[in-house]
Every structure is written in structure tokens, then in C-alpha cells.
Amino acid sequence: MIVVMNHGNNASSIQQVVDFVEKAGLKTQVSKGVERTVIGLIGDKTKVDRSVLESIPDVAEIIDVSKPYKRAAREMHPDDTVITLNNGLKIGGKNEPVVMAGPCTVENWEMLSEIAEAVKSAGAKVLRGGAWKPRTSPYAFQGLGEEGLKLLDKARAATGLPVVSELMDTKDIPLFLKYVDIIQIGARNMQNFSLLKELGKINKPILLKRGLSATIEEWLMSAEYILAGGNTNVLLCERGIRTMEKYTRNTLDLSAVPVIKKMSHLPIIIDPSHAVGHWDYVPAMSKAAIVAGADGLIIEVHSAPEKAACDGGQCLKPKLFSGLMQDIKALSKYR
Amino acid sequence: MIVVMNHGNNASSIQQVVDFVEKAGLKTQVSKGVERTVIGLIGDKTKVDRSVLESIPDVAEIIDVSKPYKRAAREMHPDDTVITLNNGLKIGGKNEPVVMAGPCTVENWEMLSEIAEAVKSAGAKVLRGGAWKPRTSPYAFQGLGEEGLKLLDKARAATGLPVVSELMDTKDIPLFLKYVDIIQIGARNMQNFSLLKELGKINKPILLKRGLSATIEEWLMSAEYILAGGNTNVLLCERGIRTMEKYTRNTLDLSAVPVIKKMSHLPIIIDPSHAVGHWDYVPAMSKAAIVAGADGLIIEVHSAPEKAACDGGQCLKPKLFSGLMQDIKALSKYR
Amino acid sequence: MIVVMNHGNNASSIQQVVDFVEKAGLKTQVSKGVERTVIGLIGDKTKVDRSVLESIPDVAEIIDVSKPYKRAAREMHPDDTVITLNNGLKIGGKNEPVVMAGPCTVENWEMLSEIAEAVKSAGAKVLRGGAWKPRTSPYAFQGLGEEGLKLLDKARAATGLPVVSELMDTKDIPLFLKYVDIIQIGARNMQNFSLLKELGKINKPILLKRGLSATIEEWLMSAEYILAGGNTNVLLCERGIRTMEKYTRNTLDLSAVPVIKKMSHLPIIIDPSHAVGHWDYVPAMSKAAIVAGADGLIIEVHSAPEKAACDGGQCLKPKLFSGLMQDIKALSKYR
């Protein structure tokens, strides 16, 4: 951590910073430059409150030169984390990219089983489907709830595919422990710290979506909450960020893939469906994600998008999905 | 709701839209323009799923011409909502703007009581203070929890000031019902829909902060969740949005004040402290908020910012706060 | 164009809209919905001023249902535009993706000729290099100017590679007509309308970079300026947009590729170097751009990045570039 002093180099303010830092047990190194004095802090910075420093007169800026995440950082954990599901499927590291696919929302058994069979035969390895849906409007369909999880459980029994579904409330964790293989945390809950703390106490893999306007650093800090709690099974999921662009629902930040690969050891999954919001842009972005180095994809597929309970416009039909899976398979060697 | 068809005006696609809409019990009006055909929907649009329409071939765009919020809309509720606290203090409408002030975090009784007395004598009408703190890092101080609420309760007894504090978890609602006068929902939980639903079931005033990158429409939709549940005591709080600007922590969207006054009947409170993140910008923005028409302010005040447990850099000292309160009083007639 | 009236359906305001529109020679169609009345405009909307409509009482919103660009729109021009350079190289349509490569800035003949030979032997088809540089600071190196163009001209003579370089001022157009094969317009000048108008009067291919926070629609409108002037040789170039993310210089909006392919017939080139700002993220994003369907790439290559006059941190060394070119060649069949 570095404290930058205002122009003028007021000696008493500099001394106040030094005293405060040294009282906390750290060492300081003062460098007087031509325009500004900077004070380097050496030692355990968690003992120093940044905002107290900010309130000392003449402090212009405080700069963190080390990353605020530790357990999520590749620096501290050079090897890729590989997540192993109950059925033995491995995600991350040198493993083949894993495609998770299924409907946005679980609607009924007939629909779910039809789609589950279709995505399985196309090569998907995990079935996705929402039971609780985060909807902007209180008047929109909110999902089947527990009934939805039971249908997913039934679909797993029928197809052998592990299932992923979104958790929105700490009180539902026991249900998710029982029925799903991967717990998804949606973009709107990325900084629901109460929820993240509870997820640190369990051992189930967590698919942590990036917040709508979260930086990669904040996203890794949210992963850090889960890791610090003791749950090391975290998958990151980029699903598009909010920008000025209106022709796509969000802007898929695909450069997050090489950035995460450099900064962290956690696997990264791309959700092209929510990122772009239109089915016809999904294949291009799916292929791009694979060659950019993603560890997997999560794609919405529906056999009758025009009847889907939500987000029909962004679903691929099984036939298109099946063709895309051929390309994905061929492209995985170019990661 | 209006459905815009792609150039080409394919007759079978137009018919498919018309059929789908009329089957749901609405009427349609088809207008063939020079370049595009648009289909107007007349009737209860909640019966029509937008995303299903999106998946019909040749549908280019679907446009909502009515606002998605109803209970939060001024159109449906022309009179200003006035919130009355337990001690009779009224917020909103023609009432004087209310200033809420206090430390970012409740640290101990000595500090809290000193600040509470200071803000009271300067003219603040509500005491603020965090007991649970949403921190980006799991390693940062997370607040005193229940002990913090008890200290706030004690401060209310000592000063007569109602208290506002942030709730982060549904399971803590009973404690907040017992100890606080206004429940604050932070920016990161603005779309924690599970939490919003629970807040609709109680009767305590809610201070709903705008999300980091939420549109005003999304913010009003979150208020709608609470209102739809039956709790009509919602105060909106603008606390800065995320932009490219780096000299301030966030960008205070002060134009949200006249926009909310036009679109909604709910009171709007401005939080200049979190918006700008530096104490020396707080007075200017506080005064600006008042003449822009805000119903109140929530300001961080600390008697020793350089010792504050968090966000010391954005706190006003009591003396500066007291001077600011004089200006605020003088300015309230220019709203 | 559709005019949406405020709730209340004030008859005199509706009449005022109808009168204004019909006086301009268009027809109207009035649809009274449950909550709002909408008025459709049929005819040549360029005869109606949108902002005048906005100022009529009770007008809530005006919605354009047709795209504001015409010449840039695929609707009006279904076939892909193919740009042919002087040496016969074709860009766009079914042609192989074209890689443009070279130093950020032309520094001297020795450096330029070394890099030009290197990128040529790796398979690049166009040589890039800046002669005038848009620098945030007036104190930074501003480029060699005309001397830089002459060196590019010499490099073309030596290697046979066509050259692309950035134009910043209308007064330099004659020089660019003489020395370069493609005129690049930088992100900061995307809405320099005086410059765009002049570019419409010449016939040289234009590489139009997307503005830092421009929407795709605004970008296509800037292309429209050039096309409307009579120059149909426009290449679009996505180079990253400004977002909250800080680990990359900008956020590469790769979904712009399928969006442009749908909305427009113009070729689209991706600049991964400026988008991400770090050389080690460039290969992943280059490969992703190709499979997403881009018509080409523009990549910074420098034989001694640690000595480059600017942007050394984002340059690939020739050896890494050469390896990347192998992948790009293999991937082009997956577009």
C-alpha cells in the first residue's frame, strides 16, 4: 500500500501518516519526489484502515499495489482449480470445455424431459433450468420453486446429467443441497454478502455470475467470500455487463476469459445467452468463448421458444444447438 | 405494447403475432407503414409474454408504451406519499426536508452518543449508523451486528432521534422491527428480490437505495416489489451510480430528483456522502440536492473521522455539518 | 415513428400531434389503448421534426421503429460489401479474413522495415503504422507526421503490403490520398462530422473505428455520413468500448461482430490490441474474433516493444504473432 501526499509535502501530515502506520505495527518508507511525497507501507496491510488514512490532511490518494483477493489469486495458487461433480465430470484445467444447456425456466415435466434428452444427445454434460427466477417485475412469473427442483432431480435420474439451478435465498440452501449439483448465484446477488457467507459453509460447487456492472476485481472478491468460508468449489460465470450498447441485452466481456486465466486459478464459464439476449448471436459468441479459453458454456435451449415461460427470444432450438456443439468440439483444441 | 415487424412485412408472421395476442384475449391494431408494420396491443398486457412474441419470426422489436410500475407511479397515485415515523416526524410532500446523519458504522457507545448529540444539536432529525456493513472484502470489518442495533436503540432513548440502519438478511428482520425506525436496503441488495418480498409483508418504513448501475425504472420496479407486497412506506435513496469518472467514488445522479418527482409519488432522499466519497465535496452536493427538490439527505458525520472504522474520508466533522445545516435550512424555501 | 401520449389521453393534445404531422404531408393512425394513446406516423418521417413533437403537451415519448441509417443497413443492401484495395486484396464477404499488422507508431525506417518484413512473412496482408497520433497529453510524442507517411510509402514499395494509417485533420487528406491505401479514423474522431463529410467526397477506403462509448447505431450513423457523401468503401473497426472494468484498457465488444453482420453489409475488423491494452490477452481475443465472424484483424506488432515510442505494452513480438497467424489461418473455416 502506498500513500500519496498532496503537492506541498507538509511535514506534519507526513509524520501523522508515518505515526499512524507504525503504531499499527508496519514499517514505512518515505520517498520525496519532485512534485509529491509517497509513503510506502511494508507489513500486514489488513491492520491499517484505508479510510482512516484518507482522512489525514494532505493525503491525496491511497494505492493498493497488491491484489485484495488472496485465495482466488493465481499468485497464491498457481495450479488451475478443477471442480469434480458427483458423477465424476471435471470442469477446469486441461479438461475439455463443458457445455451446460437447458431451458431458462423449468415449466413442466414434459417440456423439461424433452429438452434434457435433446441437449444430452447433442453433447451437453450438465442440464440447466431455473426454479426460482429473479424477475425485475413482481408481476412476472417467478418460477415453480421447490417443484422445479424436483423436476430437475427427476431429469437427472432420467438422463444422468448433473443439474445447475439458481439459488436466491439462504433459507433454500437445504433444498439445493438435496436436489442440485451446482448452485448458481445470479448477477443481482453477486454482492449479497449474507448469501455468500452461507455458501462458504457448504461444499457444493457454486457457479458465481458476475454482477451487472461489477469489475473483475469485485467479482473475484465475491469468490473470495466463498473461498474464505471454506468452500473451494467456485466456478466463475461471465454473463455480460451493462454498457451503453442497446442492440444486445448486455455486452459480453469475453476478455474476462484471458484476464481470469491470468489473475485466478478458478474455472470460467461463459453464458452467451443472457449476455447477448438474442438467439441468433449465441452461436458466434459460443465459438468465440471456446477459442478464447473458456472452461465451459451455459446455453439456453428450448424446443419451443415461442412458448417458453421466459426469455424465449434468446433460446436456441435443439437442431441449431446440435450443430453448434459440433463446432465447439472441433474448436476446443484451439484454446 | 407495440410489436414492430422487420422490413418486408411478411404476412404470415404478422398473422402469427395477431393470433397469439388475440388468443390471450387482447385486441390488435395493425398499421402498415412505408418501411415497417407495427402491431398495437390493446388490453391487459400482463397476459401476453413478451419473450414469446420476441421469438416469433420477423418480430424486430417490442416496445412497452406504458410504465411497468403501477403502485410506484404518480400516474396511478397523483398525491405525494408522506411517511410518518413513530415520533410523528413526516417525510415527503410539502414537509421540510429531513436530514439523517451519523457515523457510517456504529463502533461503540461513547463515539455513537457523542455523534448523536452533535447531529441532533445541529438540526438532524434522524440518526444513521450501520450495524451490518456490506464490505467488498471478507477480511474487512463487518459491523457489530445486533450489538450495534442495541446501541442505536440506546441512542434513540437518549436523544429522541429515530434511527435508520441497513438490513442485509431476511433472517434479521425481527431485530430491525424491534430496534430501528427506518430499514435501509443497500445498493447491492436493490434487486435481492427475496429480501424485497419479505419487506412487503411488514409495515416499517424502508429506505431503498438505488443500485450501483440501476436505471430509475429498475429502481422503481424494486420499490414496486415492496409496495405490491402491501408495505406502502417506501423512501427512495439516490447514492450515486457507477460511471467512468474516477475523481468521485460514484456519480451522484441529482437529476433523479426531478425525474422521481415526475414519475413517482414516493419521497426521495439523497446520500451525498457515498455518492462522492470525499467529505469536501459533500456540502456542495447537499445544498444542490435541497434546491433540486429532495425530501431529505442522509449524511455521514463523525467527530473523529481519522479514527472511524470505515469510510472516514467521506465524513463531515460536526462543526462543518452544523454550518451546512444552516444553509440547508435557508435553502429549503427554494425547492 | 410512433408518438406515445401521456396517460389521460387529452384530446386536444392528440389533435395537435395529428395536425402537425398531417401538415407535413404524412398520414396518422391513432390507437387508443387502455392506458395510453399511441399515434402512428405513415410516410416520410424525415419531414417531421422529432423535437417539435416532443414539445407538444402530453407527448410522453417518440419511438423510431425504423433504423435511422439507410445506406449502411443490410435491409437496403442485402449483399455484403467487399472492399478491393489497389493491389487487388479483397476485404469482406466470403473472402479470407485479412490481418493488418505493424507498429503503433512509425518511428524510423530501420524499425519499420524490420517489422514490415516480419509481419509480411507471418502472413499479414496490410501494414499498419501511425504517423499522426491522438495523444491524451499535449506533452506526449505526437508522431512523425508527413515523414511517417513517406516511410510507410517506402515500406509498401519494399514489401508490396498496402498501408493503413490514421488521419486526424481534413487538411491532411491530400497526403493520405497520395501515401496510404486505407485511411483510419480513430475512436475520438468517430463523430467529427466535418471530417466525415470530407471523407464522403473521396474514394479511398476508410477504416472507421467505433467511438469510446458509441452505440453500434451511432457508429453506423457515422458510416452513413461517409456513404451518403458518395464513398462506399467503409470498413468498420471495433476497438473496445469504455466500461467499469479496469483490468483491460477497454472492453472488447465482440458481439458487435454478429450484430454488424445482421444489421449492416459493411465489413468489420477487430482491433484486439487497443481493446485489451496488454499483449498477453491479444492472442485469445484475436482467435475469438475470427470464429465470431470478423472480416479481419488489426494487430500491433513490434520487434522491440520495450523500445517502442508508444503503447509498447500491447505489442506482440514477431515470433508470437507468427504463431498466432497459424491459428488464425486454421480457424477461418469456423467463421
Add this chain to the structure above:
Amino acid sequence: MIVVMNHGNNASSIQQVVDFVEKAGLKTQVSKGVERTVIGLIGDKTKVDRSVLESIPDVAEIIDVSKPYKRAAREMHPDDTVITLNNGLKIGGKNEPVVMAGPCTVENWEMLSEIAEAVKSAGAKVLRGGAWKPRTSPYAFQGLGEEGLKLLDKARAATGLPVVSELMDTKDIPLFLKYVDIIQIGARNMQNFSLLKELGKINKPILLKRGLSATIEEWLMSAEYILAGGNTNVLLCERGIRTMEKYTRNTLDLSAVPVIKKMSHLPIIIDPSHAVGHWDYVPAMSKAAIVAGADGLIIEVHSAPEKAACDGGQCLKPKLFSGLMQDIKALSKYR
């Protein structure tokens, strides 16, 4: 300037940085922390190329601790700059806030003279009016050009009000020197560096609008271009930045006022009309701007907004403007 090395503290990379910096004539100070080594640079940093440093192995980050602007910085120029127009009107410093008002676009003499008289009698001190208009669409009205400037000149003769109008092209500078008192540079040209350099060579006051998504630092760097060229008469103008919010055209960053007052000595003018884009939000934001400390306002006024050639929806009618001027006068003592 501080160079932060990657974790690992590779000795040869550290030496490479030290050698490079010292060869440029600066001194270095190396601080080995627990996690990272940081290298402070002491001396004239303009001699060191940042991007070359970035390309040295193991360099993680380069941090500027001094501001990149010098002539625009208050640190270097503690006293407020006051701009004096030809008629003696002073803007900035302790002077009363100056209101500039008039139509978006100059349309004809009758309209212009009517509005000019109206804004003068309400208390405006400068007449605004566009002769060249930056329009997103090539098909929209582009302004009267030189004829517009002549009408402004005539209006100045009639009313005594100095005039401000937007310049879009270096070739028109002679006309602006002849006809206008303040040259406005629009948001889209804020980083048109060729234009900024030419403005540095003249002596006419420049109203430099902030770019659509420019940071305050970039804005001050654009001012620095003009100041470095020798023209010290720069007025900054905040006109709203691009955010996710859709209910206003842009988001007025009013906190830019206290930030600019702290960071710079240049006067700051607020343009509420373009920022919010709707006339009914303009009065609230105008009043807020004054108490936030702005040195002036630039407001669109039109006697018949429903007939305006552009942006009619954001114009105030003279009567409303006149009432607002009363409030502004009363509020200026609260700055």
C-alpha cells in the same frame, strides 16, 4: 511515477527497470514489500515512456502519482482564472454566476431577435445559438453556417449581449474570430486534438464541453492542450455524461463542480438543457448547479419550442426562464 513489480520480485527485471529509468536521467528508489517490490521514480517523468516500462517483464502496474495536467491544475495556479469578454463581462472567481441563454440553433432573424430580447430582459448576460450543428444523422438539419454567425453578430449589435456558438472545423476559425465572443467546442470534439491545437494559437475564450464519456482528468487534459498552446481563456462546460439511465438524455455530473473547483482554477459552466434533455427538469438542475458553485449556466430558451429546428423538447419558454432567473439571482449568495 511508481512501478509495481509482480509477485516474485525477480531481481533481473527490477534491475532492468532501474537501468532504463536511470539511463533517462531520473533517480529510483526501490522498496521491497512483503508481497511486491515497488520502484519510485524521482525526476522529470516526461523523459520516461510509460509503455516501454509496461513491456519490461514482471512489471505489474505503473501508477502516476502526480496529475498529468500542469497548466490546468490549481496546484500550479492557486488563484481562480477570471475570463473577461470584450464588453467587460467577467466570468469565474468571485464574480456573479453568468447565465448564457438562447435557442439551440439560429434559424432566422425574427426568431433570434425575439429570443435574444427575451433572455436579455430576464437577466441573461450572453446569447447562445448554434450555426453549425453536430447531428448524429447526415440527413438532419446541419445549421445555417456562416449566415447563422452573421445573425448572431446582428443580435449582439441589437442587444449588447456577447455571443457564444459552436465551432466544428479548424477552417472556420477566422469566421468565429470575427463574429463570436466565446467559441464553444462540443462534447464530440473534446478530443479532436488537431482542433484543440489550433485553439491554443488564438486568444478568444473557449467554452470546452466535456466529452460524452470523458473523465474529468481527460477533460482537463484537453484544456491543457489549449493552455499549452498559449490561450489561457478556457471555460469548462459540463453537459452530462453517458450512463445506463434512460429517463434523462445524459446524466448531469454536478459533482464535477466541486471537483473542478478543487483540481483546477478554470471557471466551470453547467449546461442543464443538454444534460437532462427535457425542459421540465431544467429549472431544478439549474438551481442545483448554482448552489453547487458553478460559475455560470448555459440554457436553451425558445419562444416557440414546438417550432424549433432542433431540440425543442429541452427548451424553456421565456416566461419560465424569467422566473428561474429570479431564483438563480437569489441563490447565488449560497455558492
